[in-house]
Amino acid sequence: MVRFRSLTVRFGVLYFVVLLGLGVICVTFLLNLGYVRSNTRQVIAEVRKQAVLTGLRSRNLTLEYIIQADGVTDLAQARRAEGLLQTSLVELEGLGIGEAEISREGRSEPEGQALTELAATLRDLNKWFQDGDEASDGAVAQELLAAANVALAGLRDETQLEVDGAIVDLDKRTEAMRMVMFATVLGAAAFLAFALHYMHRRIIRPLNSLRYSAxxxxxxxxxxxxxMDSTDEIGNFATTLNQMADRLQDAHEDLESRVRERTSEFLRAARMAHLGVLASGIAHEINTPLASIRSCAEGMHRRMKLGEYSEELFADYTETICREVERSRGITGRMLALAREEPTTSTVNSLDMVLEQVSSALSHRASRKRVRLVQELPEEEINLRVDGGELVQIIVNLVANAIDASPPDSEVLVRAEVTPEQMILTVQDQGEGIPPDQLEHIFEPFYTTKSPNEGTGLGLALVSKLVESHRGRVSAKSAPGEGSTFRVVLPLDWRRSQ
Structure with a gap:
């Protein structure tokens, strides 16, 4: 079986079949229309011939009446008879020229002979009227008229046969055209159904498959x-899509491999950067207790050299050193927990005790800068369920920055306010303030307004991280020459923020 591998060839074959079918139908119709036209002309001619013969028969009856009434002796009747005969001869001559030529096959010659004999008989009868007188024998005219009537009856029978045959042929041609039209409709319907099935199977279904695949x-x-097993244009397109999918899959796998490699490298770099930030943060936070430990050690050393040693002073110094060492250990633990995003341990802490630890940790720094620490607290005792170490770390960073920014003989104000759900802590200094273009960056890691040897830029970043980890808020307000104010809002119970 021949397989057409191209849609162009397939549709070309379909178009050729359609044109061939239309050509056959048109030729068949034209042939049948020609036959119908010929049969119709024959019927019309035969009907006209019957009309002429009917007129001849009527005139023959008139002639018979004239002959029986001795019309030959009557000049007027004789002229009338001659006129009737002349009319009949003229009409017979017309029939001989036209209608005999379209008579059915096999009947033209006998019909022509019959017309010739009838015309000859009528001429003889016409001559009889022209030559006739009172002695003329009417029997001759009767015989001629009888012969003409016999010939006329034969022609009428022949004409009727011609009409019947033409009608039968016309019916046959009409039925043939009807059958051709019926066959054409059936063929067109079958071809249309085949074409729709073929298009659905070879075009629509593959296109739907391509759409689903896309x-x-x-x-x-x-x-x-x-x-898809077809080898036409749609099949070739499907093969091209499969090849494109192969290349895309290879590229996607290669890209995923590269992304995994780059992600692994990025995570290693991020861990190293995180480790650097963690180490910097620990170093920054431990500097404050180390400064207190150093201050106590220097004080002890100086008094021992001066001989001003006392057990009470020694105990005070050692207690401060132990407390700051313990705070350093807590700082490292909290920093690691913060880096790992571990939940904190909340206990009940007095705000007065927290601020006392802040004052103890920063008293030596404030003394060196000649800065006074002023606290404004509510009269009633405030108990918080918080991580005391983290809260001390937050306040220490804010107050330490305020001390560093304050000029000598100024003060740093620490104000606390309490609402049913929150604690609002404000730290205000009397320093030079922070320019507006720097204020929006102060909570970013490693951003500092201090000299390179004085700050790391991690204190406020750690404050922001700690406050936000408990769903709190920290903000700063400052203007050049007016000092800075830091405001921290924290929940009273940190268990709700875990």
């Missing part, structure tokens, strides 16, 4: 492949 490709299913 949707799956679009959803990222690059491993899906189009299954």
């Amino acid at each position: 949707e799956r490709f679009g959803m990222g299913e690059l491993s899906y492949r189009i299954r």
Whole structure:
């Protein structure tokens, strides 16, 4: 069986079949229309011939009446008879020229002979009227008229046969055209059904398959492949899509491999950067207790050299050193927990005790800068369920920055306000203030307004991280020459923020 591998060839064959079918139908119709036209002309001619013969028969009856009434002796009747005969001869001559030529096959010659004999008989009868007188024998005219009537009856019978035959032929041609039209409709319907089935099977279904495959490709299913066994243009397109999917899948796998490699490298770099930030943060936070430990050690050393040693002073110094060492250990633990995002341990702490620890940790720094620490607290005792170490770390960073920014003989104000759900802590200094272009960056890691040897830029970043980890808020307000104010809002119970 011949297989057409191209849609162009297939549609070309379909078009050729359609044109061939239309040509056959048109030729068949034209032939049948020609036959119908010929039969119709024959019927019309035969009907006209019957009309002429009917007129001849009527005139023959008139002639018979004239002959029986001795019309030959009557000049007027004789002229009338001659006129009737002349009319009949003229009409017979017309029939001989036209209608005999379209008579059915096999009947033209006998019909022509009959017309010739009838015309000859009528001429003889006409001559009889022209030569006739009172002695003329009417029997001759009667015989001639009888012969003419016999010939006329034969012609009428022949004409009727011609009409019947032409009608039968016309019916046959009409039925043939009806059958051709019926066959054409059936053939067209069958061809249309075949064409629709073929288009659905060879075009629409493959196109739907391509659309479904394209949707799956679009959803990222690059491993899906189009299954199509056709070798036409649609099949070639499906093969091209499969090849494209192969290349995309290879590229996607290669890209994923590269992304995994780059992600691994990025995570290693991020861990190293995180480790650097953690180390910097620990170093920054431990500087404050180390400064207190150093201050106590220097005080002890100086008094021992001066001989001003006392057990009470020694105990005070050692207690401060132990407390700051313990705070340093707590700082490292909290920093690691913060880096790992571990939940904190909340206990009941007095705000007065927290601020006392802040004052103890920063008293030596404030003394060196000649800065006074002023506290404004509510009269009633405030108990908080918080991580005391983290809260001390937050306040120490804010107050330490305020001390560093304050000029000598100024003060740093620490104000606390309590609402039913929150604690609002404000730290205000009397320093030079922070320019507006720097104020929006102060909570970013490693950003500092201090000299390179004085700050790391991690204190406020750690404050922001700690406050936000408990769903709190920290903000700063400052203007050049007016000092700075830091405002921290924290929940009273940190258990609700875990």
